C-alpha cells in the first residue's frame with residue numbers, strides 16, 4: 233500500500249495522507265482494466281516528415297496516462313489521432329471500443345473532453361458564456377451547466393465568471409480551457425499540457441482532482457495528458473516515454489524509477505533514450521490481452537478483435553462493429569457567438585460589424601460621392617469690355633475659385649505647381665469679337681472667332697475632375713451666352729449646341745456622382761465586408777484551435793460552417809438594412825425601380841461574399857495567407873463580376889450570383905472537410 237510515500241517523502245503524497253493516492257491495489261487494478269485507448273503500429277507522416285513511427289499505446293480504463301517526451305516528438309499528433317482529428321497512415325487506433333472518426337463514431341463526441349495546447353477560446357465571450365456554449369454543445373441542461381460551472385470556477389480559482397476571456401491572463405485562460413474539457417464529465421479526457429502556467433499549489437489541486445475523477449468506480453474517467461513538468465507525471469498511474477514518434481516504454485512511474493534504480497523520472501527517461509540510441513532497449517511489453525496479430529495485418533479493420541488469453545477473463549471490452557451500444561448522435565448545433573453579453577454586443581457586433589458599413593456609406597456620400605467642389609482655376613481675364621467678367625460671373629462659385637490678374641505664364645505655372653486645375657484665358661478683344669460673332673453677318677473672320685473664344689488649358693491627370701470642370705465651364709458659358717443673346721434681341725436658345733438631349737431611357741442625365749456611384753459602392757461594401765469577416769472569423773477559429781475543439785466535441789465541419797453562415801447571414805441582413813436606410817433616407821439616393829430587387833441583389837451579393845469567405849478560410853491556415861488571397865482576388869473578382877457569357881439580361885445576374893453562392897459554399901465545405 234501507499235507505494236508513493238517512500239519515493240518522495242516530504243512531497244505531495246505525505247502532505248495528503250487522506251487523498252486519493254496510489255495504492256498497490258489501484259496500480260494492479262489497471263492490469264485488469266480494459267483498454268480505453270489502444271493503438272498498434274501507428275504511423276503518421278506530414279509530407280516527408282514521419283512523426284509517428286510504429287507506435288504502440290495502451291491506456292487502461294480509469295487510468296491517468298502521462299505522455300512524456302521532448303518537444304516535437306509527436307505527442308500532439310498522437311493525441312489528435314486518438315481524437316480522430318487526424319487520420320493515421322497505417323496501424324490501428326481504437327478508442328472507447330471504436331475507431332475514432334469512423335462513420336457513426338463515438339469519438340470525437342461528448343464522450344471525450346479535449347484541452348488542446350492552444351487556448352482555443354472565444355475571447356469575446358465571458359467565462360460563463362464559454363461554459364454555457366460548450367455545455368449546450370454537449371446537450372447539458374442549463375441547471376447542470378450552472379452547477380458544474382460554479383464548481384469548476386471555484387475549484388480552479390478563476391476570477392468572476394462574468395469576466396471576458398480576453399481580459400484574463402494566459403494562465404487563467406488555460407484554466408478556462410481546462411474547465412471546458414472537464415465540464416461535461418467525459419469518459420475520456422485528453423489534456424495537452426493542462427498545467428502550463430499554473431502555480432504549484434493549483435497544479436497540486438488539479439492533480440488531486442484528476443486522481444479523484446479517475447477513482448470513481450461508476451462513470452470512471454480515463455485521462456491522457458502531456459506535461460513538460462516531467463516530475464509531476466509521477467502522480468500518473470502509467471507513463472509513456474515517447475521519442476522520435478515511438479513509445480519507448482510504458483510503465484507505472486514508480487516501478488520505472490525502481491527498475492532503473494533512479495531518483496527521478498527524468499533520469500529514467502534519459503536512461504531509456506541512451507538504451508534506445510545503443511539499440512539495447514527491448515520492445516515495450518504489450519499486455520497479454522492483445523488484439524489479434526493476424527488481424528493487425530489485415531486491410532479490413534472491422535475484423536480486428538481482441539484475443540482472449542486462455543483461461544483469463546476477457547480483459548478488453550473492445551469489439552469493433554460488434555455489440556457496442558449505438559454511438560451518441562454527433563449532430564449538434566450551436567452558434568460560435570454563443571450568448572453574447574451586453575459588453576460583447578457593443579464591442580463586436582454594433583461597433584465592428586454594423587458600424588463599419590454605416591461609416592463607409594456615410595463617408596462615401598459625404599466625401600467621395602459628391603461632385604468635387606472648391607477646385608482652383610487660374611483665370612486670366614484681359615478683356616477690356618464687360619462680357620469677360622459677365623461670363624466669369626456665371627461660373628459655379630462652389631467649384632471655381634477665381635485666380636485673376638497674374639498673366640498667362642504665371643497662371644500656367646500655378647497649374648504646373650499643382651495649385652490649380654486649369655487656366656481660363658479671356659483675351660482683350662473678347663467683348664468686341666463676341667458681339668461681332670453674335671450679331672455679325674455671314675463673313676466672320678478667324679481672328680474674331682479666335683478673339684471671342686475662351687481658352688482653357690486643363691490639368692487632365694484626374695479625368696473625373698477635368699470632366700466636371702469642363703461641364704461647369706460649358707454650362708456657365710451657355711447660360712452667359714443665352715443672356716447676352718437675349719440682351720442683343722436674339723433668341724437665347726441659339727446659345728445651345730444644336731444637339732437636343734431627349735429624356736434618357738434609363739438613368740438621369742443630371743445624375744450626381746453620388747447617384748452614379750452609390751449602387752456599386754453598396755454592393756462592394758456588402759460583398760467585401762462579408763468576405764473579409766467570414767474569412768477572418770473562420771481562419772482565426774482554426775488558428776486558435778477553436779475549430780479543433782468544436783470538432784473534438786463531436787460537431788462536424790458542416791455544422792460549424794452552417795453556424796458561421798447563419799450568423800454571418802444575419803449580419804449581412806442588418807448591414808444591408810443599415811446601408812439602404814442611410815443611402816435612401818438620409819442621402820436621398822433615388823431608387824427608381826421596386827425596392828425589393830435592390831434588397832435582394834444586395835443580400836445575394838452579401839451571401840456570395842460570405843460564401844467566398846468560407847472558401848478562402850477553408851483553403852488558408854492563417855490570417856496572413858487569407859488576407860493575401862482576399863486582396864489578391866479583389867480585382868479579378870471586380871473585373872469578372874456580372875460576366876454572363878450566355879446572355880446579358882439583368883435577371884440572369886441574380887441567378888448567376890446565387891449559383892456562384894451555392895457552388896462556392898459547397899466547394900468551401902468540401903475543402904474544409906478534406907483538410908480536417
Ligand SMILES: Nc1ncnc2c1ncn2[C@@H]1O[C@H](COP(=O)(O)OP(=O)(O)OP(=O)(O)O)[C@@H](O)[C@H]1O
Nearest residue numbers: 278281283301302303304305306307308309310349
Ligand atoms: N500540420 C503539420 N504539418 C507539418 N508538420 C507538422 C504539423 N503538425 C506538426 N508537425 C510537425 O510534427 C512534429 C511533431 O509535432 P507535435 O506537435 O506532434 O509535437 P509535440 O511532441 O506535441 O511537441 P510539443 O511538446 O512542442 O507540443 C513536429 O516536428 C512538427 O513540426
